[in-house]
Amino acid sequence: MKIVVAVKQVPDTATQVKISGADPKAIDTAGITWIVSPYDEFAVEEALRIKEKRGQGEVVAVSLGPDRVKEALRSALAMGCDRAIHVNDPALATADTLMTAQALAAVIKQEQPALVICGRQAIDDDMGAVAAQMAEILGWPAASWIMEATVDADAKTVRVGRQVEGGLEVFDLPLPAVVSAQKGLNEPRYPTLKGIMGAKKKEIKDVKAADLGVTAGAPQLAVKNLEALPARPPGRIIQGDVKDAVKELVRALREEAKAI
Amino acid sequence: MANAFWCIVEDDRKGAPKKVMAEVIGEAARLAGGNVEAVWLTDKASDDGIKQLGAWGATKVWVLENAAFAPYRGEVWTPVVADLVKQHAPKAVFAPVTSKMREFAGRLAARLGAGLSADSVGMAMEGDQLVATRPVYAGKLLAKMTWAKTPWIATLRPNVFKPADAQAGKTAQVEKPSVTIPAATMKLVERREETSTGLPELTEAETVISGGRGMKGPENYVILENMASVIGAAVGASRAAVDAGWRPHRFQIGQTGRTISPKLYLGFGVSGAIQHLAGMRTSKVIVAVNKDPDAPIFKIADYGIVGDLFEVVPALTDEFKKLLEK
Numbered sequence: 001m002k003i004v005v006a007v008k009q010v011p012d013t014a015t016q017v018k019i020s021g022a023d024p025k026a027i028d029t030a031g032i033t034w035i036v037s038p039y040d041e042f043a044v045e046e047a048l049r050i051k052e053k054r055g056q057g058e059v060v061a062v063s064l065g066p067d068r069v070k071e072a073l074r075s076a077l078a079m080g081c082d083r084a085i086h087v088n089d090p091a092l093a094t095a096d097t098l099m100t101a102q103a104l105a106a107v108i109k110q111e112q113p114a115l116v117i118c119g120r121q122a123i124d125d126d127m128g129a130v131a132a133q134m135a136e137i138l139g140w141p142a143a144s145w146i147m148e149a150t151v152d153a154d155a156k157t158v159r160v161g162r163q164v165e166g167g168l169e170v171f172d173l174p175l176p177a178v179v180s181a182q183k184g185l186n187e188p189r190y191p192t193l194k195g196i197m198g199a200k201k202k203e204i205k206d207v208k209a210a211d212l213g214v215t216a217g218a219p220q221l222a223v224k225n226l227e228a229l230p231a232r233p234p235g236r237i238i239q240g241d242v243k244d245a246v247k248e249l250v251r252a253l254r255e256e257a258k259a260i
Numbered sequence: 261m262a263n264a265f266w267c268i269v270e271d272d273r274k275g276a277p278k279k280v281m282a283e284v285i286g287e288a289a290r291l292a293g294g295n296v297e298a299v300w301l302t303d304k305a306s307d308d309g310i311k312q313l314g315a316w317g318a319t320k321v322w323v324l325e326n327a328a329f330a331p332y333r334g335e336v337w338t339p340v341v342a343d344l345v346k347q348h349a350p351k352a353v354f355a356p357v358t359s360k361m362r363e364f365a366g367r368l369a370a371r372l373g374a375g376l377s378a379d380s381v382g383m384a385m386e387g388d389q390l391v392a393t394r395p396v397y398a399g400k401l402l403a404k405m406t407w408a409k410t411p412w413i414a415t416l417r418p419n420v421f422k423p424a425d426a427q428a429g430k431t432a433q434v435e436k437p438s439v440t441i442p443a444a445t446m447k448l449v450e451r452r453e454e455t456s457t458g459l460p461e462l463t464e465a466e467t468v469i470s471g472g473r474g475m476k477g478p479e480n481y482v483i484l485e486n487m488a489s490v491i492g493a494a495v496g497a498s499r500a501a502v503d504a505g506w507r508p509h510r511f512q513i514g515q516t517g518r519t520i521s522p523k524l525y526l527g528f529g530v531s532g533a534i535q536h537l538a539g540m541r542t543s544k545v546i547v548a549v550n551k552d553p554d555a556p557i558f559k560i561a562d563y564g565i566v567g568d569l570f571e572v573v574p575a576l577t578d579e580f581k582k583l584l585e586k
Contacts (some may be wrong), residue, residue: 132366144363184509221375259524
């Protein structure tokens with residue numbers, strides 16, 4: 001059984017992010033630490049577990065982005081993915097979720113996996129749309145925010161539990177299908193030294209938009225500009241012993257903030 | 261009507277629209293000068309629910325009532341709504357941020373070849389163009405987004421937009437279009453309900469109480485739940501507390517948990533790591549209680565108490581009780 005995992009490289013949460021001085025639509029990438037988006041690690045882990053449980057299969061990692069994205073693909077390979085595909089084309093630099101989904105769906109059409117696993121959303125733009133959009137383009141069933149996944153013995157269906165408000169909905173999806181991983185699905189492994197060494201020898205294939213038959217046009221959704229957060233009004237530390245402090249807090253919440 | 265703003269209805273699965281729809285309809289009406297229609301796919305519509313949507317400002321409610329629409333399956337919903345969009349050309353399609361609507365909006369945008377601004381926190385008309393504002397990079401920046409063409413598809417974060425006031429005199433025209441419903445390939449096996457806490461749902465609550473590592477253990481959350489039942493709040497937790505196994509993941513607030521935007525957020529023993537702030541920094545009023553005066557959460561808090569939460573929480577609960585009993 002072949003599984004494709006889509007990963008995205010994003011700035012580390014703790015990294016300072018500043019608007020680029022040259023381009024108000026972009027961030028200044030100098031000094032940024034890049035990581036694999038955390039939800040995508042759940043996706044990679046789940047793909048590896050499914051393969052290990054079946055005792056055979058192939059896990060292919062795919063990512064879209066500039067040259068630096070190879071590091072993210074190497075991380076996925078170090079965790080245990082068998083090979084990687086890098087959609088690396090400057091023409092896709094301003095790709096929105098839809099164009100990204102079109103490019104990744106084209107890779108998936110070529111690879112013909114039984115299952116595609118993505119993270120629930122990437123933690124840079126938090127759009128959370130690519131998995132659903134790939135499914136729509138491919139015409140495959142999809143389940144988002146899954147907390148559990150089991151592939152049946154014949155690799156005909158995947159049973160997933162998707163998180164919804166107030167509960168978990170368990171579905172059987174005929175394969176091929178697209179699912180997106182929610183936190184809680186599993187605990188991602190750390191790459192071993194052997195895995196890291198082995199990853200260096202694994203294949204990362206570069207592909208261009210033209211190889212995929214995708215025409216990179218203007219995006220349907222574009223960033224007009226980025227803005228800093230409006231400053232919050234300065235806060236106040238309420239002094240005094242606990243009894244007085246909570247009285248003052250409740251008074252302030254009622255009379256000043258009108259929040260209670 | 262052509263050029264209407266459509267609002268896809270999230271309901272309570274019992275025939276009533278969720279109250280977040282007042283926010284979505286209210287915002288759509290503000291932008292569209294009142295030209296707002298609701299689209300309700302459900303297995304169970306109700307007259308009261310339709311009345312409610314009308315009272316909030318929907319001039320028309322498209323009612324698509326069929327057993328196939330519940331539970332939500334993207335492969336069933338998407339072609340149905342996309343066909344309606346193609347026939348009636350709404351200018352925008354809005355939905356609230358919920359787990360299903362986030363997927364649905366993505367699929368709809370892909371089917372229509374249109375742009376999607378997910379988890380939007382601001383909307384403005386600039387000339388004849390809609391501009392959406394959405395947080396990016398763990399909420400450290402805001403991005404202004406524009407669409408290449410209509411329909412402008414967007415999901416709206418709950419508790420951010422001003423809800424429409426229900427006006428009893430306003431009624432909606434009801435339209436029951438005949439649609440072709442595709443067969444579903446995915447089959448529901450079961451639905452497991454979460455044990456009810458009796459408290460509001462985290463993402464919808466107007467007040468949220470959050471406990472972090474300073475709670476010291478799962479047994480201590482009962483003091484937060486006591487406070488929550490007094491003021492009608494939801495109880496959440498930081499990643500540190502969830503990763504320690506003190507609270508189930510569905511209660512996690514932050515980047516890898518739920519994003520909340522309540523009127524009032526109260527954090528106890530929460531340090532305020534960036535990934536936590538990412539999930540709550542759009543809260544309107546932020547209160548922090550922490551032993552450590554240097555905890556980062558104090559930087560964004562409107563009110564802070566430096567102290568032992570195990571003394572502050574019971575005292576504060578009593579004080580809330582006194583206030584609300586008046």
